[in-house]
Amino acid sequence: METVTATRKETPHASSAPDTASAREASAPSTQEIDGFHLLIDALKENGIDTIFGLPGIPISDLTRKAQASGIRVISFRHEQNAGYAASIAGYLTQKPGICLTVSAPGFLNGLTALANATTNCFPMILVSGSSEREIVDLQQGDYEEMDQLAIAKPLCKAAFRVLHAEDIGIGVARAIRAAVSGRPGGIYLDLPAKLFPQAIDAEAGKHSLIKVVDPAPRQIPSNESVARALELLKNAARPLIILGKGAAYAQADADIRTLIEKTGIPYLPMSMAKGLLPDTHEQSAAAARSFVLPESDVVMLIGARLNWLLSHGKGKTWGGASPKAWGGQKFIQVDISPTEADSNVRIDAPVVGDIGSCVKAMLAQIGANWRQPPSEWLDAIGERKRKNVAKMAETLSKNPTPMNFHSALNVVRDIVKANPDAYLVNEGANALDFTRSIVDMYKPRKRLDVGTWGIMGIGMGFSIAAAVVGKGQVIAIEGDSAFGFSGMEVETICRYGLPVCVVILNNNGVYRGDEVNPTGGPDPAPLVFVKDARYEKLMEAFGGVGVQVTTPDELRKAMEDAIRSGKPTLVNAMIDEGAGTESGRITGLNPTAKKK
């Protein structure tokens, strides 16, 4: 392992900093020195970081080589945005910050969308970018890839740091790790100017400067009063409901959360990425009666779920309010790590602030053995709705139309996921997303990885690669054809690393659907449609993976079964009725329409 170098003397950073390294060398000469490259690698390894997602170039090419040589797994991507998404979801899956490494200005900017998305979704990630020479950047003298990256990153992340001296690398990495995972996790930017890497300091002093972060995400215990207040409200509810968000899934408090749900007997709704925290087939899941339970509930406990647009801000018609902004009358308990989350959209009657694991434990401790189950009228009413909706869905799923539609294709995916509950399910698109979410049941926590808070397109291949690498398991990616296009080139990365990823494109020839025409009759296609019947599977074949085009559910089933059996990179191009989708999938209401036709 190459950690300590007997270096040539690199000129340390000259003008913007006192020449501390050479000053010390003069007073205490040393033959053994360590440079910035190795200090950074050692600082990451010291903190258990074993994987870097990135894209090499000036000034970080050598860093990727040396990192690989030191035993860190380096996954090289074709575009930084995908490396960034990979890092962010690795952070979500492991509770360790995912590292994305990029070059300066353009590489940094390409990674920035993923950093902002990580912050929005509370995924712990660190974007590490090389940057150009400070004094030239600050005087705007036109350096190679000049950009004031720190200033640009700041508003888009939870915290941003820059390291100028090799002896500060340990501190810089420690601060970035703590900031990423403590409290509400998020995206961190770490700026490393090119001149930092060859700076050399005394090896012993360098070793001493590294910090192994102790307890990076300390437990935050809720107050007893806040827990008692919440339970009092829940206990007296006539129609209680629990909503589990991806914060609850992130917490890895799976057994306690399940015990809380089962002990209280309260029906629950999983948000998209909380599907599988309890198996979707759990009898207390009210997912199949969502539009009934939201307006009818009287006390709602949110666990790691925010009242953002995905929950209609806790008000309006979804919640039984008379008008779009009107309150539905529910009382809310909000269990969240952030004290400022409460009252963000509606009044929170009982905030419980702490980490989800500690909060749920505290509730279990106070609940004791004699918890009264919710009124049977409420449970029966939900049960009846569920039965009706499930029967209706079963009827739709059993149809076998030609051409295949979303339902007949996803009926197959549903079976495959049921037979492979440990597989990760990555999902993006509009109809391809919404139908998959409602049709495909999940059975285990943190297996469903999707577009998250922003409904962002482009996470598909980055998430798939990270799930295969850090989750070390089979991945199934269900992709809209438009969604796939955002990260499609990474199928080369999937093939290069030989990852067990089965991509299924639900190909309906366009965004939402493929049957629109240019109203002018001119030669350009309509803005939302693509080349008809495109052969996406050939892209996978180009890099040595398996490509299959399928037009029936039976062919789809066989292709997916083969992919999972072989573990080979596979792309299944599933041809879907181009008229089957709806505008914007399930969120049609957010689409502005012209007042006058």
Ligand SMILES: Cc1ncc(C[n+]2csc(CCOP(=O)(O)OP(=O)(O)O)c2C)c(N)n1
């Ligand atoms: C980064 C980004 N750009 C654009 C969008 C807008 N958008 C939402 S869904 C979607 C694509 C939907 O088409 P497809 O993936 O083919 O799914 P389908 O509805 O056809 O199944 C787009 C472009 C977005 N959400 N994110």
Ligand SMILES: [Mg+2]
């Ligand atoms: Mg489509």
